[in-house]
Amino acid sequence: MITAEQKPIQEIIQYIAPYSRILLVGCNECVTVCAAGGRKEVGLLASALHLSHLKQGKNIDIREITLERQCDPEYVEELAPYIDGVDAVVSMACGCGVQTIAGRFKKTPVFPAVNTRFMGASLSQGVWAERCKGCGDCVLGITGGVCPVARCSKHLFNGPCGGTSHGQCEVSQDIDCAWRLIWERLKELGLESRYEELMEAKDWRPGGAGGPGTIIREDLA
Amino acid sequence: MKTDSRLEKVLASGELAVTSECGPPRGCRPEKVKEKAALLKDHVDGINVTDNQTAMVRMSSCTAGILIKQMGLDPIIQMVSRDRNRLAMQSEIIGAYSFGINTMLCLSGDHAKFGDHPMAQGVFDIDSVQMIKMVRQMRDDGLFQGGAKIDGPPKMFVGAAANPFADPFELRVMRLAKKVKAGVDFIQTQCIFNLDKFEEWMKGVVDRGLDEQVHILAGITPMKSVGMARYMKNKVPGMDIPDDVIKRLEGVSKEQQPEEGIKMAVESIERLKQVKGVHGFHIMAIEWEEKVPQIVEKAGLFPRPKV
Amino acid sequence: MEHFEPEIVAFCCHYCAYTAADMAGSKRISYPSNVKIIRVPCSGKVDAIHLMKALEKGADGVYVAGCLAGDCHFKNGNVRAEARVNRVKKMLTELGWEPDRVAMFNMSAGMGEAFARIAKEFTETIQKLGPSPVKTGAVNQAAS
Ligand code: SF4
Ligand code: SF4
DSSP, X not given: OEXXXXXXXXXXXXHHTTOSEEEEEEESSHHHHTXXXXXXXXXXHHHHHHHHHHHTTOOOEEEEEEESOTTSHHHHGGGHHHHTTOSXXXXXXXXXXXXXXXXXXXXXXXXXXXXEEEEEEEEETTEEEXXXXXXXXXXXXXXXXXXXXXXXXXXXXSOOOTTOBTTEETTEEEEEXXXXXXXXXXXXXXXXXXXXXXXXXXXXXXXXXXXXXXXXXXXXX | OOSOOHHHHHHHTTSOEEEEEEOOOSSSOHHHHHHHXXXXXXXXXXXXXXSSGGGXXXXXXXXXXXXXXXXXXOEEEEEETTTOOHHHHHHHHHHHHHTTOOEEEEEOOOOGGGSSOTTSOOOOSSOHHHHHHHHHHHHHTOBOTTSOBOSSOOOOEEEEEEOTTSSOGGGHHHHHHHHHHHTOOEEEEEEOOOHHHHHXXXXXXXXXXXXXXXXXXXXXXXXXXXXXXXXXXXXXXTOOOOHHHHHHXXXXXXXXXXXXXXXXXXXXXXXXXXSTTEEEEEEOOTTOGGGHHHHHHHTTOOSOOOO | OOOXXXXXEEEEETTTHHHHHHHHHHTTOOOOTTEEEEXXXXXXXXXXXXXXXXXXXXXXXXXXEEOOTTOBTTBSHHHXXXXXXXXXXXXXXXXXXXXXXXXXXXXXXXXXXXXXXXXXXXXXXXXXXXXXHHHHXXXXXXXX
């Protein structure tokens, strides 16, 4: 899923300073799972914004709403009845959601309330780690199910580099060296010989080097 | 001979080769490059010029290499995949070769985190193994990595690094094999302090016959002080410094530590000369280039062969 | 300065803190009447939003009282409550509010005296901090 973290409250307060009627929009998908922008967080942020304004003796009108999916025009349409009654939208979805709203409602400013971080998986309650960079040409089938693009700090396709120590990445002892993991996994699978096959220089186009990606499914479109 | 590289010629002659390195200045001080190179000039067969070493901005390896080349010496330019994509690498290689630079080293490079621009985006378009293959293809097939023909291909003698001490150890010979498969001509190893472990690695290299396919130059670094030894042990990724090394330096007075460090370097060379597959030495005297001639002489590697 | 009687909300878990409050009552140990007790099945049931809403509505201080460490009737409700209190403290700091307006306390069912002491001490803390910014903000605004 896509992970995100809430922005510092002061940054959000600055964004909305000129406005008094705010539509605060959460999303029920990834940001709900990573507790950054679901219904609960929408409530908390609204409350925090109220506290900030109350302290200054100001009033702010915040309407809270959480959509099924903010990156889908069909759901974003649900905001249409409210949009004329507000001065600005604050979105707690990932960057995709923010842009879907911005693209739909041309005259109302939209501000992000979260920083979108990465595509990751949950390791345990409250812990997420990056797992995929969306390179567009997945090699997990050759690397034993461990991604060298997202999990090796240097995106090495023929690692490990000379910096590994105690099996961890040279960047931090808190990061597992991806190539140590790949090697261990290949051994477990009895595929050691595969390690010595050269992995060729990558074509980065499908992952974004070719310009912003688009998928068109003729059967659906 | 595949190239005009002096290092290639020395290695082909069967003599033990000697290389050393000089870190370019952090500013527009060409005289510093020349001073450092001048210290090394009669005692080595090639001078590595580091490429933004430890991710700190310095004069570019290629430019400093040109300065050295213009002194009539033999620079070995280093290139890290951290700072350049394949376009920038290839144009730099053509440029370097146009100035007569004919030997280079392909590296991944330390992560930007270690340097003075930790906020920088690392490039890592291709890795060091793929870089070796690219430079070989430029030389042997006269083709760019993208497949187009080169009008006047660069003939580079291609080197790479190997760290026999990084984890997992069992992969270290296999990773070398991969570089050999990619077409590397010579290898300079990480600084060797744990000689037993290095010999174990070399045995693996020889057992697979890799020593027949690639020249291995053993990395030697003289310790200036026990402080430096401790720092390298604790702070530099991928270093293996046995406690004996630290104990031995602790055993002499602070004033005598530099001399002891040099003595240890010379002893290491003497021992490693006997190891099958070691075809030379790469002496990395970090900010201590003036001691390289002394080490080369004491280790009986002087004078350098005329080729 | 005019005497200030703070309004304090205490979320007390059914098994320990609320029983302790009962105990204080039956033993006639007095504690400040400023503290309004809300009984919750477990301190872990108290979410950050409840603390925030109490403050928003004008409470001068809010605290959660749960079982002693390791004694939660529902395993680790008190640990989670504490994490949430800390999160709200952090948020208040970012907002320029005094983080000490929220707190977490632990006690067992038999600790009637501790309950009274904590209620008293927290009331004093809030008295020192003064009225909630919600109230002072409104006053400032009216004055300007
Ligand atoms: S190889 Fe590419 S697509 Fe597959 S997990 Fe890694 S980044 Fe994602
Ligand atoms: S230590 Fe491992 S994960 Fe880190 S950069 Fe090197 S190969 Fe990649």
